[in-house]
Amino acid sequence: LKLSANNFFSCFADLSYAALSGQLFHKDINFGFDVPTSALGIDSKILNPRNNWPDKAAYDKSAKQLKKLFADNFKQYLPHLDAETKACAIV
DSSP: OOOOHHHHHHHHHHHHHHHHTTOOEEEOTTTOOEEESOBTTBOGGGSSGGGGOSOHHHHHHHHHHHHHHHHHHHGGGGGGSOHHHHHTOOO
């Protein structure tokens, strides 16, 4: 069975919604997005990347560096964005 990209993403979105419906979330301290604490059919250990690093300090350092890379890259787009989008930015 071959799915078009639109059909694939629709199926993925439906499955994601079903797996996450009614689940609890926590806010990622580095990037600010909501992270599910559990999802149907998914091992909860993989939902928080920090929990998969044996060295939590190394994870924190890498996450901080990645956040800086995102912020530095995003700054070039700020002059072209509306206020609502800017409010969501990591800068």
